Amino acid sequence: MVSLMQYEYLQNAVMAGFFGGALCGVVGVFLVTMQASFLGICIAHAAFAGALFGLLLDFNPMAGAILFSLGAAAVIGPLSDRGAFSPDTSIGILFSVMLGIAFLIMGIMPGGRPEALSLFWGAILTVSRQDIFVLAGILALLVLLLLLFFRQIHVVACHRAIAAAAGIPASLYFYGMLSATGVAIAVSLPSIGGLLVYSLVINPAAAAYQLTYNFKLLLLLAAGFGVASCWLGLFLSFVFNAPAGAVIILSSALLFMIACLLSPKRKPSLWRNRSKTTFPQ
């Protein structure tokens, strides 16, 4: 395996796994903490539809993915806030529309099906250096925003209504987190694929969520699990000659199961029975 690392396509895959895994893990924390995983599914399918739209109209698929995922994030926020239907229903309808658009484009695309299928399944072994620079740039931007607004992001992710009541512009941060999720999913699409990228967003974050109550550590663990999923998946796909995207997702699911088994949160009764306090006399 080490000798194989001299090949540029493997170096690229390892780097894409690092930046893409960390990026997806971090934005996954936003969704998991807000208990809004279904929003992630919807945004992921919007990104996929957007990438196909780009292919159909012969412009950059990543630009199309970013455009559609940001559009979905802009629509989902108000829908989940004050739609006439329940948020699940509204997001479910938007999700089905995006999936319909994606399959419609795949159906009518003249001669572009191999590229479309590559977006569907992902192709981490054919990721270009340019794609890696984009992934690294978006990750750096996200880390910068987290450093600047960590406290506000933390409380908005945990309890948006309380943050709003305290005078924090909670809706702005909420839409910002949804937009960051949209962009992260869109730029990870070429390597992981439209069908699987959602799992790489949710699984590492859900695994980390089982292990800590510390939000900073949660972000670091989720990023680490995202990278570990990608690298473990790459290694196993090489060993078993299996599709990389699928093995990456199965690796992330395996990490989640291990985290569940080791989770201190499985025993909340231990906490509840600790010392109760009373008002000071």
Place this chain on the structure above:
Amino acid sequence: MNDVIINLQEAYVSYNGSAALDGVSLQVRAGESLVLRGPNGAGKTTLLTAINGLTPLLAGSIRVFGLAPAGRTVLEVRRRIGYVAQVGAFDPRMPITVRESVMTGVYGRLGWRRRVSEAAHAAVNATLDRLGLRPLAARPLGHLSGGEQRRVMIARALVQEPDILLLDEPTASLDDHTRADICSVIDELNRERGLTVLWVTHDLDSLPASCMRVIRMQRGRITTDAAPDGEAASGRRP
């Protein structure tokens, strides 16, 4: 006589066609302590959320410190209001501690990139001590009992150093002793700092001593606005 700091004129709010506030007019002066009473669905909670801009009006007007709690001025209004909502139990897995929850009250006043000052940390510690929460400070919020979580929410609102405190049944699910102590903390702040308090409660026995007016609501309207003695005489349990 102090200035009117909350001024509602013919305020109207509706949910799915039924009026939650039906032409409510109310003036509250700085330093007043009011109790809001009424059956479920009377509009008490809606009145509080309309004052801090969480519920928009369909008609009428609200001014808080002369500002509308909407649009560009909503955050400015909210930063001066401590609001303790009726919140259900928190997710026991939520990654936030008691101290971090109370610190939320400080964040609204911070500009972007500004660090939390030593004075703010000291204020948080003092409030945790005052409400008996210091031993719980490092615990996850979701692991506390319902009553302890209520105290955390009150501490969060007090740390905000508000000019107005909106309390939506803050002593529900608290034992008698803790309830009396919460009342005395709020009374003290009303007396010492001139904090304006609007307090929703069903429990006539836990009227705060500082209470100056008892407002009774029914079907989105204010039906009586009286001094506490008369209200207590007609409404207290035998």
